[in-house]
Amino acid sequence: MSGIQKIKAQLNLFLIELGDLSYFTGRFFKESIKRPFEIKELLRQCFNMGNRSLLLVGITCFIIGLVLDLQTRPTLMEFGAVSWMPSMVSISIVREIGPIITALVCAGRIGSGIGAELGSMRVTEQIDAMEVSGTNPFKYLVVTRVLAVTLMLPLLVIIGDAIALFGSFLVENIKGNVSFTLYFNQVFDSIAYGDIIPATIKSVFFGLAIGIVGCFKGYYCAKGTEGVGKAANSAVVVSSLLLFIIDFIAVFVTDIFYDL
Amino acid sequence: MKENKTISNSNIVLQIKDLHKSFGNNHVLKGFNMQLFQGENLVIMGKSGSGKSVMIKCLVGLIEADSGSISVMHKDITKLTQEALDILRADIGFLFQGSALYDSMTVRENLEFPLRRHKNKFKSNANTDDLVIEALSNVGLAHTVDLMPSELSGGMKRRVALARTLILKPKIILYDEPTSGLDPITAKEIIILMQDIQKKYNTSSLIITHDVDCARVISDRMLLLIDGIDYAVGTFNELSTSEDPKIKAFFKH
Numbered sequence: 001m002s003g004i005q006k007i008k009a010q011l012n013l014f015l016i017e018l019g020d021l022s023y024f025t026g027r028f029f030k031e032s033i034k035r036p037f038e039i040k041e042l043l044r045q046c047f048n049m050g051n052r053s054l055l056l057v058g059i060t061c062f063i064i065g066l067v068l069d070l071q072t073r074p075t076l077m078e079f080g081a082v083s084w085m086p087s088m089v090s091i092s093i094v095r096e097i098g099p100i101i102t103a104l105v106c107a108g109r110i111g112s113g114i115g116a117e118l119g120s121m122r123v124t125e126q127i128d129a130m131e132v133s134g135t136n137p138f139k140y141l142v143v144t145r146v147l148a149v150t151l152m153l154p155l156l157v158i159i160g161d162a163i164a165l166f167g168s169f170l171v172e173n174i175k176g177n178v179s180f181t182l183y184f185n186q187v188f189d190s191i192a193y194g195d196i197i198p199a200t201i202k203s204v205f206f207g208l209a210i211g212i213v214g215c216f217k218g219y220y221c222a223k224g225t226e227g228v229g230k231a232a233n234s235a236v237v238v239s240s241l242l243l244f245i246i247d248f249i250a251v252f253v254t255d256i257f258y259d260l
Numbered sequence: 261m262k263e264n265k266t267i268s269n270s271n272i273v274l275q276i277k278d279l280h281k282s283f284g285n286n287h288v289l290k291g292f293n294m295q296l297f298q299g300e301n302l303v304i305m306g307k308s309g310s311g312k313s314v315m316i317k318c319l320v321g322l323i324e325a326d327s328g329s330i331s332v333m334h335k336d337i338t339k340l341t342q343e344a345l346d347i348l349r350a351d352i353g354f355l356f357q358g359s360a361l362y363d364s365m366t367v368r369e370n371l372e373f374p375l376r377r378h379k380n381k382f383k384s385n386a387n388t389d390d391l392v393i394e395a396l397s398n399v400g401l402a403h404t405v406d407l408m409p410s411e412l413s414g415g416m417k418r419r420v421a422l423a424r425t426l427i428l429k430p431k432i433i434l435y436d437e438p439t440s441g442l443d444p445i446t447a448k449e450i451i452i453l454m455q456d457i458q459k460k461y462n463t464s465s466l467i468i469t470h471d472v473d474c475a476r477v478i479s480d481r482m483l484l485l486i487d488g489i490d491y492a493v494g495t496f497n498e499l500s501t502s503e504d505p506k507i508k509a510f511f512k513h
Binding site for chain 2 (some may be wrong): 126
């Protein structure tokens with residue numbers, strides 16, 4: 001096979017996968033508004049995803065807050081602008097760093113988990129068993145998981161932002177003797193709804209992307225343990241890539257609104 | 261000794277006519293035909309990759325056939341709506357090869373799962389707990405109700421899966437290699453259990469197996485799936501004494 005033929009075949013496979021993913025997404029929206037609603041399973045998934053990701057998100061965001069402050073402080077000091085630190089850190093965290101870091105952590109923690117879980121259910125015929133018992137497995141497994149991650153991610157982002165800001169405050173408190181009240185007064189003075197709302201909307205799309213990709217990879221997992229591994233791995237790779245694409249689009253769209 | 265069962269066309273509970281199924285260029289089923297009668301145990305044997313599992317999955321609508329008709333309890337499942345198919349599935353039990361227990365749920369939750377959709381099949385005062393315990397008692401595992409599937413042995417998993425199949429009191433049970441992966445003693449226990457269940461509930465069973473001993477003990481009739489078609493049908497004795505080399509190959513030890 002020549003180089004061009006190989007590229008053509010790869011492109012063909014990519015387009016087929018893209019088409020399947022689009023169909024899967026469409027089916028998710030269609031099934032999510034149809035009865036019966038699997039409320040109990042949805043709540044169980046929300047608890048699993050939210051509660052069990054909290055520690056990882058918390059630690060990551062805390063360290064990001066500390067590091068961001070430590071790395072930026074010397075430069076701001078050079079310009080005598082260290083008093084701007086809370087404003088700068090809060091805007092960076094709320095607008096960009098908080099949502100993208102939390103989403104990347106969740107893509108690794110939740111996306112791979114969904115891919116591996118559904119993949120293993122597919123391989124061991126549990127999804128078939130569910131269908132034979134008269135339960136729609138797409139509704140029970142996919143809709144609940146995608147909705148759970150879509151609902152939980154914005155909450156995790158808000159908590160992660162708060163923890164990152166607390167990390168930054170600790171550095172300011174130790175190195176600059178800034179009080180809690182002063183630091184957070186400055187933070188709240190500099191953050192506007194225009195920072196919080198686009199970031200929250202962006203987080204919803206991040207959650208949707210992680211859920212859809214994780215479920216898609218797991219639901220259509222190839223047979224065998226190798227297939228499960230590949231499903232988990234590609235769930236993380238594809239959703240992480242998708243997060244940056246969504247982030248770029250979100251920033252682009254937000255920028256248009258800022259200009260208006 | 262096996263009882264003589266009345267076999268007539270009016271007793272057909274499951275019928276496949278001219279079933280075709282391909283995966284790309286691989287033509288797996290090439291005009292497969294089969295009939296299952298009320299109260300009968302029909303064993304289907306075939307080489308690995310001959311399309312036995314594909315055929316059984318076509319029977320419950322897990323795989324869509326390319327052409328042909330599949331009639332279950334006189335209803336053509338290829339023409340049913342999803343809703344009607346789900347209702348019909350309550351009358352068809354399916355024991356999967358690897359048990360397919362939901363490993364994030366306890367044994368109790370596994371058995372309750374089919375009742376979520378089909379509870380209306382029972383009297384309104386039917387208690388879920390009673391149904392679960394009854395099904396587990398049938399397979400001698402009532403004490404495992406609160407265990408997780410990972411805490412069960414292979415044989416126990418297979419029996420719990422059978423209990424899950426039985427909870428809806430199906431009229432037809434499809435067994436996909438019920439003794440594969442089990443030691444000979446446990447395999448024998450499963451075969452005895454299948455016979456007990458058949459006697460107790462008068463179910464019709466379609467059993468896919470590679471196990472000649474299982475086929476000899478349990479089958480009323482046997483069907484050999486060779487080259488994508490129903491190559492030979494008959495009793496175990498008829499087929500095991502056949503001179504056809506393709507048939508003989510199945511009974512060599």
